[in-house]
Amino acid sequence: MIRKITLGLAILSLSTSCVSKKIYQDLENKFADLKKERNALADENEGLKTNNSTLQTDLNKYKTEAEKLKAERDKLAADYAATKKSLDNLKSSYDALEKDSNEALDANIKKNRELLAELEAKQKAMAAEQDKLNKLKADLLKSSTRLAELEKIMADKEAAMKKLKETLSKSLKAFEGKGLTVTERDGKVYVSMENKLLFESGSWTVGTEGKKAVDLVGKVLGDNPDISVLIEGHTDNDKIVGSIGGGVENNWDLSTKRATAIVTILSANAKVKKENLTAAGRGEFAPLLSNETAEGKAKNRRIEFILTPKLDELSKLLNEL
Structure with missing residues (x-):
């Protein structure tokens, strides 16, 4: 655009050498203004290019993040579906257990009472056996003490007989x-x-x-x-x-x-x-x-x-x- 205007002015200048100085001066001023405008537009164009490059980089980054978020979303969706399925299964199992719970509870209560009675009987038997064991331990301790006394007496007798033999041999x-x-x-x-x-x-x-x-x-x-x-x-x-x-x-x-x-x-x-x-x-x-x-x-x-x-x-x- 600016080139066309400049070229037109040059042709006009050559063909109308008789143009007045005031008109010429106005044209010069317009040319200068257009040149400034051209420079401003060039600078603005460079800024737009830079901004465009930055925006393109950000766009690529956002695309990558969007893909990552989409993958995470898909995984969460799959996990949610699996968890929901497990929950549904648990609910089904719970419903079945709840249905049979009363009968099972009654049976367990009866069985527990029987086990408690059996346990009490065994505890009584164990207590009786423990009493026997304690008595046996006491008897064993008493016998061990007597045995130690017996062994000492036997050792003393043996030593005495050995000494007696030595005395007789000497005599x-x-x-x-x-x-x-x-x-x-x-x-x-x-x-x-x-x-x-x-x-x-x-x-x-x-x-x-x-x-x-x-x-x-x-x-x-x-x-x-x-x-x-x-x-x-x-x-x-x-x-x-x-x-x-x-x-x-x-x-x-x-x-x-x-x-x-x-x-x-x-x-x-x-x-x-x-x-x-x-x-x-x-x-x-x-x-x-x-x-x-x-x-x-x-x-x-x-x-x-x-x-x-x-x-x-x-x-x-x-x-x-």
Whole structure:
């Protein structure tokens, strides 16, 4: 537009060189105004271009956000539909349960009453069992205490018998190798004296050396009044022939007389309790070795002192267990 006006003015200027100065000046002024207008329009056009670019960017951004919001909306719609479906199912289930609730409630109440009655019965049974258990625990504790006492007494007895064996061995040391032995087994002490130390063949009279050994045993027994002593007489299997001394009928009789002779010597010690002594004859029926040899027969002819601790206290505790 401005170009056309400018061109027209130029042609007019060339063709009308005779135009007045005032008209020319007006045309110049109009041209200047048009030029200013053109520049203003150009600036405005640039501003519009910039605004258009910004608006296009914002439009793209809003389109992206709109698509995102649409996707979220679609997801929410799907979730809503699924939730509504679940809710409808729950309502249906609830309606069905509500319909049967009265009958089910009555049945449950009845069943609960039965269970409560059964529970009370079981609680009573458990209480009774607990009482039994408490009694058993008390009895067990009492028995455990007695058992501990019993074990201590047994240990003390064992220690006492061991000490007794050591005392006898020390007291009878002079008779070692003369047919005398001291052993301990099964909680008892055994003092064995062969007949060669005590008696002549076929006799029940104790010789001088043998009496010394028996007196030493009596001295130890006097210092241990709680020891029971069984004196056993033993013989070989040789038969009694003829008359011996006051006369004996057989080996059993001879072994008993020899045991009684030992008891008589022990009883002479005032400190030895007579009630702790027992004499017994075993004859030939408890041999140590075979009677087929002279050595075996010599070992079988013997007196055995079997020393046992009194077990009255142990028996009482055992009866209480």
